[in-house]
Amino acid sequence: xxxxxxxxxxxxxxxxxxxxxxxxxxxxxxxxxxxxxxxxxxxxxxxxxxxxxxxxxxxxxxxxxxxxxxxxxxxxxxxxxxxxxxxxxxxxxxxxxxxxxxxxxxxxxxxxxxxxxxxxxx
Amino acid sequence: xxxxxxxxxxxxxxxxxxxxxxxxxxxxxxxxxxxxxxxxxxxxxxxxxxxxxxxxxxxxxxxxxxxxxxxxxxxxxxxxxxxxxxxxxxxxxxxxxxxxxxxxxxxxxxxxxxxxxxxxxxxxxxxxxxxxxxxxxxxxxxxxxxxxxxxxxxxxxxxxxxxxxxxxxxxxxxxxxxxxxxxxxxxxxxxxxxxxxxxxxxxxxxxxxxxxxxxxxxxxxxxxxxxxxxxxxxxxxxxxxxxxxxxxxxxxxxxxxxxxxxxxxxxxxxxxxxxxxxxxxxxxxxxxxxxxxxxxxxxxxxxxxxxxxxxxxxxxxxxxxxxxxxxxxxxxxxxxxxxxxxxxxxxxxxxxxxxxxxxxxxxxxxxxxxxxxxxxxxxxxxxxxxxxxxxxxxxxxxxxxxxxxxxxxxxxxxxxxxxxxxxxxxxxxxxxxxxxxxxxxxxxxxxxxxxxxxxxxxxxxxxxxxxxxxxxxxxxxxxxxxxxxxxxxxxxxxxxxxxxxxxxxxxxxxxxxxxxxxxxxxxxxxxxxxxxxxxxxxxxxxxxxxxxxxxx
Numbered sequence: 253x254x255x256x257x258x259x260x261x262x263x264x265x266x267x268x269x270x271x272x273x274x275x276x277x278x279x280x281x282x283x284x285x286x287x288x289x290x291x292x293x294x295x296x297x298x299x300x301x302x303x304x305x306x307x308x309x310x311x312x313x314x315x316x317x318x319x320x321x322x323x324x325x326x327x328x329x330x331x332x333x334x335x336x337x338x339x340x341x342x343x344x345x346x347x348x349x350x351x352x353x354x355x356x357x358x359x360x361x362x363x364x365x366x367x368x369x370x371x372x373x374x
Numbered sequence: 375x376x377x378x379x380x381x382x383x384x385x386x387x388x389x390x391x392x393x394x395x396x397x398x399x400x401x402x403x404x405x406x407x408x409x410x411x412x413x414x415x416x417x418x419x420x421x422x423x424x425x426x427x428x429x430x431x432x433x434x435x436x437x438x439x440x441x442x443x444x445x446x447x448x449x450x451x452x453x454x455x456x457x458x459x460x461x462x463x464x465x466x467x468x469x470x471x472x473x474x475x476x477x478x479x480x481x482x483x484x485x486x487x488x489x490x491x492x493x494x495x496x497x498x499x500x501x502x503x504x505x506x507x508x509x510x511x512x513x514x515x516x517x518x519x520x521x522x523x524x525x526x527x528x529x530x531x532x533x534x535x536x537x538x539x540x541x542x543x544x545x546x547x548x549x550x551x552x553x554x555x556x557x558x559x560x561x562x563x564x565x566x567x568x569x570x571x572x573x574x575x576x577x578x579x580x581x582x583x584x585x586x587x588x589x590x591x592x593x594x595x596x597x598x599x600x601x602x603x604x605x606x607x608x609x610x611x612x613x614x615x616x617x618x619x620x621x622x623x624x625x626x627x628x629x630x631x632x633x634x635x636x637x638x639x640x641x642x643x644x645x646x647x648x649x650x651x652x653x654x655x656x657x658x659x660x661x662x663x664x665x666x667x668x669x670x671x672x673x674x675x676x677x678x679x680x681x682x683x684x685x686x687x688x689x690x691x692x693x694x695x696x697x698x699x700x701x702x703x704x705x706x707x708x709x710x711x712x713x714x715x716x717x718x719x720x721x722x723x724x725x726x727x728x729x730x731x732x733x734x735x736x737x738x739x740x741x742x743x744x745x746x747x748x749x750x751x752x753x754x755x756x757x758x759x760x761x762x763x764x765x766x767x768x769x770x771x772x773x774x775x776x777x778x779x780x781x782x783x784x785x786x787x788x789x790x791x792x793x794x795x796x797x798x799x800x801x802x803x804x805x806x807x808x809x810x811x812x813x814x815x816x817x818x819x820x821x822x823x824x825x826x827x828x829x830x831x832x833x834x835x836x837x838x839x840x841x842x843x844x845x846x847x848x849x850x851x852x853x854x855x856x857x858x859x860x861x862x863x864x865x866x867x868x869x870x871x872x873x874x875x876x877x878x879x880x881x882x883x884x885x886x887x888x889x890x891x892x893x894x895x896x897x898x899x900x901x902x903x904x905x906x907x908x909x910x911x912x913x914x915x916x917x918x919x920x921x922x923x924x925x926x
């Protein structure tokens with residue numbers, strides 16, 4: 253009887269706790285890639301060699317563009333990608349760009365600019 | 375009233391204490407310069423308003439007037455200041471650009487100018503008189519104020535060969551940013567000395583002889599010269615004897631100029647001008663689908679009519695002849711078609727692999743019918759500036775060559791009008807602009823590059839694309855250009871040359887997405903940004919108009 257009381261007590265305790273929410277795959281944003289603003293982009297480092305991580309924070313799921321421009325704003329590389337609302341950890345592959353300073357630009361699919369950042373490829 | 379006072383107080387205090395740092399630049403040599411002197415310009419920051427700013431990242435742009443200053447070299451000082459020995463540093467330059475700041479802010483509000491530039495409200499435009507330098511420094515600890523970051527050396531040029539009247543503005547600060555990466559703190563930077571003013575520079579009455587090369591491209595500092603005295607010339611050919619070495623040689627500056635101080639008055643000299651591919655490797659951009667189309671059209675006309683003689687300028691028959699058989703025909707067309715297809719050609723075709731095949735002469739007679747290339751000049755008390763033209767074999771549309779200015783250089787003289795349809799096609803005409811959408815994407819494990827255009831009427835299109843061959847392998851090029859269009863494509867290393875050309879000009883490339891490239895990744899990718907870059911994107915219309923395809 254005593255055991256039954258304990259069992260009922262335990263059942264009541266767990267019965268009254270909030271259901272555990274299912275957690276999807278964790279998307280941990282490193283401190284140096286966190287973006288405070290609701291939309292924008294942030295590079296892991298201003299200096300790059302072959303590859304640099306970038307966080308792209310978006311207002312909603314959709315198709316966006318990552319553009320790489322040289323000093324006179326000429327577009328030299330462009331990716332069209334589907335991304336989700338919030339943080340998206342991506343890469344910029346810089347080996348093929350040559351040694352110079354470039355601007356990476358995040359736009360909507362119809363070219364509205366959401367953010368820009370400068371990097372130096374060495 | 376109280377609210378108004380509060381607002382005024384916030385505005386007043388806000389404006390006083392908005393700036394955290396100053397960026398300064400100045401020369402460190404004793405004043406009193408003469409032309410040819412070297413000046414050293416140092417750059418440093420200062421903490422301002424006792425804000426205790428501690429930036430771990432500083433980046434700024436400046437520009438210098440390349441007609442007044444000749445860049446020599448730079449030396450990093452920040453890594454020797456005792457605090458920032460492990461700082462990462464970068465020096466980047468661009469020739470022929472000038473900053474157009476945001477007029478909403480004063481020029482010395484460097485942080486505001488940076489923010490405007492990033493937002494697209496300030497920009498760099500092409501300007502042959504200016505070069506831009508970008509300085510980037512990042513460290514794990516704060517970058518010291520007061521100490522020099524970098525020292526940049528310039529040689530002072532003779533103002534007499536320019537349109538400038540003084541040396542008051544030889545450099546300018548354009549924008550600056552400063553951040554503490556460890557806390558995310560962004561500092562506000564103002565400029566201190568915004569321009570370097572050299573004051574009164576003594577200009578010698580004998581300012582040397584200025585040699586200019588008048589070419590329509592931005593790689594002028596990759597142009598070289600060799601000057602011989604007339605006693606070094608072969609009496610028969612008029613060219614320098616085989617074993618003679620030039621008395622003066624070197625490269626032109628970014629403005630296409632050089633001042634030679636040791637030439638003698640009233641002595642005759644001979645100059646040869648040549649192009650080097652340099653670090654930009656621009657010689658592959660000289661001959662494009664427009665040149666190929668025009669030479670095909672000329673060859674068609676010549677073959678049908680037995681010699682259409684349809685060039686606009688005499689020099690075009692020299693530029694177009696790349697097979698050394700003294701005639702322009704289909705052999706030349708196919709040789710140049712092979713070049714734009716990325717195939718190595720004979721040495722007569724200007725390319726990065728072959729080098730330049732140069733033609734040069736005094737501009738006033740450049741391309742003349744009788745003596746197209748006059749290499750000789752004689753400095754005198756009355757003439758110390760000489761301008762030369764320069765051409766590259768294969769470049770019949772003068773995209774990288776001097777268009778002749780002399781009436782004797784035009785077939786039929788000054789008032790030539792096109793009499794045949796071929797002559798219409800071969801006439802020089804303004805370049806058209808059109809939009810193009812090229813983008814890469816990741817789909818089902820493949821990297822796809824889509825090339826889309828709405829521009830109709832192009833009988834030829836050419837693309838040069840490079841890719842990171844450590845990450846990608848090209849599988850295929852898919853053409854959807856129309857059933858009757860002739861396509862070409864070739865891969866050499868990490869470069870893909872492809873396009874289409876109907877050399878008769880009868881059919882044009884389909885609009886939509888006429889080209890698609892498919893790559894297989896060599897390793898797992900999250901996305902594709904930067905893996906594929908675009909170099910040449912050009913089209914040509916049936917009437918011979920070059921179409922510059924601007925990527926959106």
